[in-house]
Amino acid sequence: MKRSNPGIITRCVGKHGPTRRIIIEPPTRSTAEENLRAIVSHDADGAIIVDNSGVVRFLNSAAERLLDRHGAELHGQVFGFPLVVGERAEVEVLRPNGEFAVAEMRVVSIVWEGQDALLITLRDVTFERQAETALREAEEFSITILNSLTNEIVVLDEQGKIVAVNEAWLRFGRENGITDLAAISVGADYFAACAVDKTLTGGIDVLQGLRDVLAGNKEEFSCEYELPTSAGTRWFALRAVPLRGKRRGIVISHTDITEQRRAAQLAAEAEMLREQVRQMERELTNVDALSRPEDTARSRLSSLRQRLPEVFEYALHRYGSLLDEALQSRIHRTQLPPRALRELGEFLGSGWATPRDLIDIHLQAIRQRSAQSPPKKLQAYVEEGRLLLLELMGHLASFYRSLAIGELASRPPEQ
Template sequence: MTRRQRNGVIVIDAQPRSTAEDHLRAVVSHDVDGAIIVDHSGAVRFLNSAAERLLNRHGAELHGQIFGFPLVVGERAEVEVLRPDGEFAVAEMRVLSIVWEGQDAFLITLRDVTFERRAEAALREAEAFSIAILNSLASEIVVLDKQGKIVAVNEAWLQFGRENGITDLASISVGADYFTACAAAGPGTGGPEALQGLKAVLSGELAEFTYEYPCPGPQGMRWFALRAVPLRGARQGLVVAHNDITDQRRAAQIAAEAEMLREQVRQMERELISVEAISRPDEMVRSLTAPLRQRAPDLFSYGLERYGALLEEALYSRVHRTPAPSRSLRELGEWFGSIWAAPRDLIEVHLQAMRDRSQHNTPKKLQAYFEEGRLLLLELMGHLASYYRSMAAGELSFRDSE
């Protein structure tokens, strides 16, 4: 048997035929890749044992059968082969032109890549599952590599960017440099402090890092809690979660405001208690010891409505620089005095008004309510004290005249 080229095609002289076939089998039978020879019509003329294993069929079954896949000489293609057991195998196919037994033929090599493609599919499925888990979380999640580059984000993180006017989402998505962005934030923004903590977790100095920071935006000032933990697995990195804690901050602010107001009026309350004791008849004192909200809920609601209106008017005066509603506030203080309201009742009215406004207002407007409400309450307390002092003085004069 001899080989020669004719017009760029490998020619295998088949005389003697048995020697040519034996030599061809010797060349391909030990190849780890499958090898199939088909004639010009596509009928199978030979296949090696590797091809039999890949196709899970004996060569005798396929001999003379049409191969069934388009053949493009010189091109590589991946094909899925259906085996008799119903399973699919994936092979990388390459086709060469040859002359076999004196006729034009094709040599098809099939490299079994089933395991690799299944592994790739499993990896894609695992990654998709991981992303699905990330997207199911309400927190804004960013996954960083050991250099601080973003390798994964969830939809909540991207949505946060959209809501805050970031049109180039690529700047906060995969490939962006998170560490550089923190460093560029500058002093007073929390960026450098956050960067220091993130690097401490990455180096192993800290098991985790938490940090609260403000974030101004179109909806006003919002607060977030950053929590960073190491990325578990072969790849080093960080998982960084950002949780919106604005509501918790508002609640804490309301609680702090309430405590501060209680502290401010404690001295005034002690004075008013003694004034009340002088002003009220003994039987009335006994009957009015319960809070106004409990003993007269309708009066409490009416007082809350009037106080809320004055609070809105005070905020309007602040914005438009108009006179504050002092007379109306004095009248409200006297009205509370006429129903024997205690200082604690005024505090409760104020706190309820703040709670009502904390649900649907921006942090900036809520802060304005706090500032105006504090002044409003103190002035209202003063009017209530003046009312009780006047009553006490009148009662003492009445008793003296007797």
Template structure:
């Protein structure tokens, strides 16, 4: 049947043939034929009747399909995700789909003025644009807000197309406008949240005291915060600017005088982060103005979660911190001067007292010897006592020279473990009862250049200082020797105070006790000559240790807490042949 519907004539011939076939079928059992003309006329009438019936059947079928298609179209039209309306030139709604009715929340739409559905502020805008839509609607859109009666209006985007209704003077006359209404409320909400987030981020950046900017991979400034702007306005660079679109590298190249080297170093640091050679970069630099001295710290970091090849540059004013550091250093110098004056005063008083006592003994015995000689008595005993006093004075003078690091030219290469082992044997023979000494001197030990007697003085003074801390009670002293890297030497309570490592590796002698410990306030004074606490002694043991180490480019550290014992660590540089690379 579809083959016979290719054109109108074919369809008519198809109906004719079908009608004749039906009439012939009906006439096959008819009464005998009458006249030839009457039979043909009847035949034609019957065929025509059948043709009309077939045409009616075809029309009803087509009408049913058209109705079905129209219902499907109307379903799509009314349930489309976008609203559709038809407006006339006055802005009156001629037709609208159900989606638009749901948008405005009203049942009666047709015949209403579209502008009345908008919030009052948007109505004049729509009326002005309506005329533009009718003249040339292509590529034109407008966003307006529909008043839904709720607290928040519905944001919609309007796009239009002309509906041609006739011809006037050879041109189409536009009488109606087909408008697509798209709900963009969610998009507007997201945009508003994004804008609030950006404003919040900018507010945070503008609240920072640091001067912050963002650079691209060419060094161009693409964003700055308020602190950066204020500083740039107050301190304009020579021959350039540091606002958006300026090249920061060019600004650094324009620096002159004392600032040129710092600017070059900072620019190279930025390039290192941009090129991926460094994760971060920071440096402190002076940035003085004509009226004040200022210091800043500049930091460069990669911009995370954004375009590659961008960095954040932040400059923070640290003038307050620098001034505090200077004041602290000045105060420390004052304290050191006061401590030095106190130490010198104490040392001078102690030396004077020591020599006064010794000289009193010497002078007294010499006077007694003179008197004995005048009376013919034996003066040997008095002379011996005077000589002993003189030797004590000489010993005190020698200890003072040792504290100053003088008079120690004699040196030899010694295995420190072997040298200390012989000294420990003498200490064990003279140790107090109840005291335990533990030794870890693994052979061969590190080799150092020092006189053997000076090693004896160091170890003996430290051990005697430790067992004096026991106050005659039971306790334990531990000693060990090992080789350490220079970086492992502690910097807290390290003496001499100005000591810095000059070698890669050092021999370390540790003497540790579990005595009463040293008060925190005394830790910085225990190496002063003649400083004593509640322990007995002349107060020259630890100063002698410090003087020997000073003369040999060594140092000593002390760690102690009251009631928890004390640990002394002596560091001596390895001999030249022993300070090579590790095997």
């Protein structure tokens, strides 16, 4: 007869001779199950065994440490995560202290204590994920810093490939007609672009300078270049420095210096024009000295600005208006009505103005316009003003000549 419970048969020697005793012991676990229990118990990863209902039947010490809970608390409890055999998943485990741990979970089918069960392995990846999060946040922070800069920034690896750019660089590309931003974005070959770019002044020299910085032959490389754009030629300052850190590469910044260039050019032109004004002032002063009769009473009068300030201000306003009209006539190639300038000359003559007063009016009008006019316009004011001043002096001389002739005509003939 087949016995349902196997036993161990032993021999026993008694008082009445040898006898046979049958001792029934609990069945022993199979070698495979014992091996599984030993492996699970000593595994560095957390291991939890649940039955088909999801109730915890066993967990090792690594699982207790991961969950931060004693095994007795969990034994007999339902495992709270969906279980799919053969798949891997990451789960967040809430510990009693309120902190979260991240574990990589895998589920396999096993037989445990003679019944179908599931073995759940939990590998603690908390520190790995924290490191990845910190790295990702650091990279995002770096990009945020780059995007906060107004300069166009490009970061290259040791092969000359773009590994990072900022928003200012991409915006510059869009504003200058680059429709394929991939050509200037991460992955593009910056060195190759420099080699073939015909619009970049000294492209080959720029490329060599960048290679020297990358090779460590130079601490930095900088240059200025002009770039034709839809809005006209613009100037940029390029500066390249090595990328600090484990990764080799270079950081390149492009700074728009167009306004600084224009300002320097305007300052140089303005200084040249100021020298022309000073030269003209010296010339006209000499004319005044030659034309002023020393023995006339008018030569001993004070300046018109001091004697008749209202007359001086009106003449200055009127002369300035005529100067603006002369500039418009130059642009439109028309003639300035001569009557207006003659009337101003007669008005100044009625106040006994001298050539020196005219010079004072002229220079004051030029100075008023030099502060708000670009160099080319100021130069046009100077050129037109020189002619206007000489013509006004002629009208003033004619007024005094007519006045002198009238005085002579009114005198009785000498006896």
